[in-house]
Amino acid sequence: MPTLYPIQDTFVRGEISPRLHARASLDLYRAALSRCENFVTLPHGGIRKRGGSYFCAEVKDSSKKTRGIPFIFSADQAYMLEFGDLYIRVHAYGARVGSVEVVTPYLEADLFDLQFVQSADQMWITHKNYLPQVLTRTAHTTWTLAEFVFLDGPYDDINTSATTLTPAESGAVHPQMTSDTLPTGTAAATAGTAWHVFDRDNGTNLTSGVTTAFVSYDFAGASTKVCDAYWIRVNSTGGTKAPVAWDFQGF
Structure with missing residues (x-):
């Protein structure tokens, strides 16, 4: 029996699990790939080669581990944060941003346990061994890291004066x-x-x-x-x- 090779003109389902490789009855099967390596599927059906990488700059200390974390404000304002042993350096547009270097409390051993979430010009960073920190971009070359202050209140100041309360009636x-x-x-x-x-x-x-x-x-x-x-x-x-x-x- 001859082998059939049907023409597939859409790949919007991307790479599917091997458990679905024989599920030809499913609609997603006819728009999926068993393996998609070094390609990116496009929303209108086609695929294109995955973009490569190139050497941008040397990290501060190549003998230690570093971690790259994205900081994306918009399509035109995107950064790569170089997290290293007790520091953060900022890269953008294929080069380091000036001489920006932010001091951090994070040791090399803790870098890959950091959790983070970004909104607009701020990124909140947490780790089980450190107080939560917030990284703020106020300008292209101005970045600061500070302890995050939780808003839990408002409350009045604690009353530390000696006060005696005398009930007007005992309830008898x-x-x-x-x-x-x-x-x-x-x-x-x-x-x-x-x-x-x-x-x-x-x-x-x-x-x-x-x-x-x-x-x-x-x-x-x-x-x-x-x-x-x-x-x-x-x-x-x-x-x-x-x-x-x-x-x-x-x-």
């Missing part, structure tokens, strides 16, 4: 009593000074001297009150007795 459902009937309502107990239970003073206590007793507070006809928490404290100077069981009631 009853007022701070100064007697059994002042300022409002009535405090009562089986024995002892009942209002000390409601004076918000941890240093005072009620000593009844009896086994079973009660303590109460009457809001004197006030509207419904909500008490969602309470606490009982035993004063160490109040004797040897302390409540071990109690009922909390509201009427």
